[in-house]
Amino acid sequence: MDVHALHDGWTLRPLAGEVPPEITAEIAAAGPLPATVPGSVHTDLLAAGLVPDPYVADHEAGLRWLHRTSWEYRTRLDLGAAPGERVDLQFDGLDTVATVSLGDRVLGRTANMHRSYRFDVTDLAPGGDLVVRFDSALEHAEATEKDLGARPRAYEHPYNAVRKMACSFGWDWGPDLQTAGTWRPVTVQRWRTARLAQVRTRTELTGTTGRVLVDVTVERSGLEDPAPLTVRVGARDLTASVELDAGTTSASVVLDVPDAPVWWPRGYGEQHLLDVEVELRAAGAVLDGRRLRTGFRTVRLEETPDEFGTGTTLVVNDVPVFARGVNWIPRDHLLTRLDADRYATALDDAVDAHCNLVRVWGGGIWESDDFHRLCDERGLLVWHDVPLACAAYAEEDPLRGELEAEVRENVSRLAHHPAIVVWSGGNENLQGHEDWGWKEQLGSATWGEGYYRDLFPSLLAELDPGRPYQPGSPSSPDGLHPNDPDHGTHHEWDVWNRLDWTAYRDRVPRFCAEWGFQAPPTFATIAEFLPADQRSSTSPVFLAHQKALDGNGKLDRGMAPHTGVPTGFDDWVWAAQLNQARAVSCGVEHHRSWWPRTAGSVYWQLDDCWPVTSWAVVDGAGRRKPAFHALRRAFAPRVVCVAPREGTAQLVLVNDTGQEWRTRVRVRRTDVAGSVLAETSVDVAVPARSVHLEPLPLRGARDEPVVVDADGLRALHVEAPDKDLAWDPAPWTTATTTVEGGFAVRVTAHALARDVTLTADAALPDAVVDDGLVTLLPGESHTFQVRTAGRDGTGLAAQLRCANGFGTRG
Template sequence: MDVLALHDGWTLRPVAGDVPAEVSTAGAVAATVPGSVHTDLLGAGLIPDPYVADHEERLRWLHRTSWEYRTRLDLTASPGERIDLQFDGLDTVATVSLGGRVLGRTANMHRSHRFEVTDLAPGGDLVVRFDSALEHAEAVEKDIGARPRAYDHPYNAVRKMACSFGWDWGPDLQTAGVWRPITLQRWRTARLTQVRTRTELAGTTGRVLVDVEVERSGLEEPTPLTVRLEARGATSTVEVDAATTRATVVLELPDAPVWWPRGYGDQPLVDVEVDLLDAGTVLDGRQLRTGFRTVRLDVTPDEFGTGTTLVVNDAPVFVRGVNWIPRDHLLTRMDADRYAAALDDAVDAHCNLVRVWGGGIWESDDFHRLCDERGLLVWHDVPLACAAYAEEEPLRGELEAEVRENVTRLAHHPAIVVWSGGNENLQGHEDWGWKEELGSSTWGGGYYRDLFPALLAELDPGRPYQPGSPSSPDGVHPNDPDHGTNHEWDVWNRLDWTAYRDRVPRFCAEWGFQAPPTFATIDEFLPADQRSSTSPVFLAHQKALDGNGKLDRGMAPHTGVPDGFDDWVWAAQLNQARAVACGVEHHRTWWPRTAGSVYWQLDDCWPVTSWAVVDGSGRRKPAFHALRRSFAPRMLCVAPREGVPQLALVNDTGEEWRTRVRVRRTDVAGTVLAATDVDVTVAARAVHLEPLPLVRSREEPVVVDADGLRALHVEAADTELPWTREPWTTTTTAVDGGFAVRVEAHALARDVTLTADGALPDASVDGGLVTLLPGEHHTFLVRTAAPDGEGLAAQLRAANQFGTGG
């Protein structure tokens, strides 16, 4: 098969809608394929950056505009040659034509489309017209009936990324364009239309199973074909007779290398090649990498309810996870390097799982390849979120087609361990007033309970499936914390973050707490005259309902609500970090009753106040350091049980942990008042709890140390304590790649953090939230290209500034 990328020579122009004069008079502009209307207009200087200031609002005219992509395609066909156009992704409502003939119409960005063009030589203009996805969704909704949803636009009436239409952390931009590659494919005799590769592991023997589907050109008499499978130097073949279009080929590999999640072993991957042959001549082929492992969910009922424990290669795994949204709202700006950097954030935070959330996309091949290589487990939702979904046409057929295509595309990835029917749709049906609004209308239940399980039993039978997130066994409320998976949003919406400790979920798949982005990211989108938490532009980048009100109410009991903007930002960031630590520590110290903690969320798709620990510019917020410390394979904390503080050591390694714990009670200045040592042994993959010694009063801190880990316990809020305001001296020294900022404490310094990007926008720091006793020191390593480190030390912040001391 001869494959030619058709990515050059495209132009873009508006063809309908209320288009601003500066755009309509510009005529056709150069278009990037893959790309989007937004990125092309931005590149041409015709629109402002939608991520800056209030520009999102100024671009709402794009929601109801139609666009035309155009290029010239010359075609010549040799005798016996078939020619197809392959579109891997069109976003979303598109009409494709060549030389004036309509090839087809599409309305699903989550699947590919293919058109035969053999008889269209000599070719002509290849045109892709995109009509408004919003207007299409409104028309579908009018035709088949409206269904409840969490947001204003009818995103549940079109197969487009739901968060394209805005979310409580994302912009409402409603992209359009050729968002995945276009290729011209020339072939003879036959081709592989489907290659679905799965693996099995029994003891030390691995099996590669490949189901293929063959399309014949129709330009010659069918002949017998051969499918050949090769891996690790071994080969297996199967014949496909002239009347057959499907076949399965199996290859057994003794002593197959076992793939493990990170923290449990190595991630060996095996190259697999599948070829279609005609009398020894290769007609078509696929190359991929896979791995051998077993996976199941242990959902055995017990005295607490119904657990949900992920078991990989017969090893129960505590899931240390993060939720993943599209890393850039303008999807086509994501490449392999950006995916790698984003997933390395998860690795550096000691995560072992990433949940691909249901309001986004079926993630890219790069994303899944990188997870395979890093040992990052993947929980993947079907892209359905926070809405009721009609089970009638045209949605049902589109949804089934996209599930078939994407499960087939992704089935070979060992990192994928759970398929889920979608996000919060089961809970929404029970709790959000949908039943009254729906009446007898369909809402998606048939997808989650019938269609998806049947498709996965056919396509990917070896992988666990959950009807949704959250979900529970039949007959139990889908968000019951004692059964199945749980989403915990009461804390953020109406409770103090210490309330995470009030429930013991079996598997918490979503929970989180907000904070603004980093200082440099704020500077990128916020004009100087808008530098206030209540300014219109700042609030335009706060999408959560009463988000700032919840931030203020969350801060008040701990740090107070500062008046100055920079102090307010730092207090919110610190409060988020403490909420993150509280939730993770609570979940982990209840292992094995609690078997997973998946924080909402790892990343942002633009600059916004949100629950993310890495902001929209890729900068790590203080909460990232809290997540990293709390998710560390060995973790030390204080975990209250029935009001009694417990010394807690969590050992999520394969080796026993023997350590001596040093416990010191101090005054608020850090003077040691009493000390004792505790010898502790923690078994592999286990938790040790015992009462914390030396606790006397709410105002006296207790500092706990073991093997370089430190925890601080003090019951009084910062606003109740006379902390020393700036308990340190600093020295800044140039080092390779940046600067070292040495901090030496002369009094107890709590949660010391260097927000270096506030001085140098390109700066990153190796850690944060450090607590020091008098006489101790810590050095922050700052990576930056700046030649001068002046101003870095002034970016030191700590909880001390919220106390009553001077």
């Protein structure tokens, strides 16, 4: 098969809608715009300098006219099929409502960005103008909603009436930009006799023997007499094949692999992967082929009822795994700007935070091949929602047919990835039906339950029977509330919405699949989108980048009991960031302290898709917020912390390694300046993959910190909030030196310094600091390593911040 990318020579012009006159005039004068494929209208207009960056200032609002415009992409396609040659045009992704024409013929109409489309153009030689018209997805959704009846949803636009990325229409952390364009590759494919129309590969592991199961669907060209075919599967020096007679279009091939290399999640073993080659042959010649990497492992969800309710524990290769996870949204709202390198950087953030699981959230996309390949290689387990979120969905056509088609295509595309361990029916749709007033609005109308309880599990039983399925996130066994913390998976949002973060400790969920606390992005990212005259937490531009309902009010109410609410903007940002970090530590440590009763903590969220105040620990520019360091410390394989339990402070040691942990724990009670008032030590042995708790051996007054150290790990416990403590507000001296690749900033404390953090990006926007939230006792030092291309490090030390500044002497 000859495959040629059709990415050059495209142009773009508007067809309908309220296009600003300056853009119309520019195109009238200069002709259609050069267009990039893959790409989108937004990225093409940005490249042409015709619209401002929607991520900066309040420009997002000024681009709402794009919601109701139509656009034409055009290129010249020269065809010429040799005798017996079939020519196809393949679109891997069209976003979203498109009409594809070649010359005078309409090849097809589409309304689903989550599918690919293929057109036979053999008889259209010599070719002509290839035109893709994109109409308003919003108007299409409104028309579909009118036909099928309105269904409840969490946001303004009827995103639940069109198969497009839900968050394209805006979310409580994302912009409302509603992209359009050819968002995945376009190719011309020339072939003879037959091709592999679909290859679905799965693996099984029994004892030490691995099994590769390959199901293929073959399309014959129709241009010659059907011929016998052979499907051959090879891996290492092993092969297996099956013959297809002239009337057969599908086959299954099984390849057994003795002494199979086992794939493990990170922290549990190596990520052994196997290269597999699938070939379609006729008369000894290779007609078509696929190459992929897969792995052998077993996975199940342990959901046996117990005295606490019904657990949800991932068991990989017969080993129970505590899910140290993060929720994943698309890393960039303008999806076509994502490439393998950006995915790798983002997933390395998860790796550096000691995560072993990433949940692909249901308001985004079926994630890319690059994403899943990188997760396989890094040992990051993947929990993947079907792209349905926070809405009721009609179960009638055309939506039902579109959903079935996309599930079939994407599950088949992704089934070979060992990292994927759970398919889920979607995000918060079951809970929404119970809690958000939908029942009264719906009456007898369908709302999606048939997808979650019937269609999806039936399709998965056919396509990918070895992988666990959940009807949604959250979900509980039949007959129970879907968000019951004692059963199944749980989303914890009461804390952010109405409680102090210490209330995370009030529930013991079996598997907490979503929970989080907000903070603004880093200082450098704020500077990139916020004009100098808008540097206020209440300025219109800053609030345009705060999408959560009463978001700043919740931030202020969250800070008030701990740091107070500073009046200066920089102090307010730092206080909010510190409070988010404390919330992250509290939640993760609480969940981990209850293992194995609690079997997962999946933080919302890892990343952002643009610069915004949100729950992310890595902001929209890819910079790590202080909460990232809290997450990394709390998700470390071994953790020391102090947690209240049954009215008393407990010393907690978490050992999520495969070896016993023997350590001597040093416990010191100090005054607020860090002078030691009492000291003791405890010898502890923590078995592999387990948790040790015992009463904290030293207790002090509310304003007396207790410092706990073990094997280089430190925890500080103090009952009084920072705002009520007489911290030394300037507890250090500093020294900055130039090192290869950047600078080293050494901090030496002369008084207790809590949560010392170097916000180096405020001085050098490209700066990356290796650590944060470090607590020092008098006489101790810590060196922050700063990686930067900047040559002037004189201002770095001025960007040191800590909790002390919020005390009564701050």
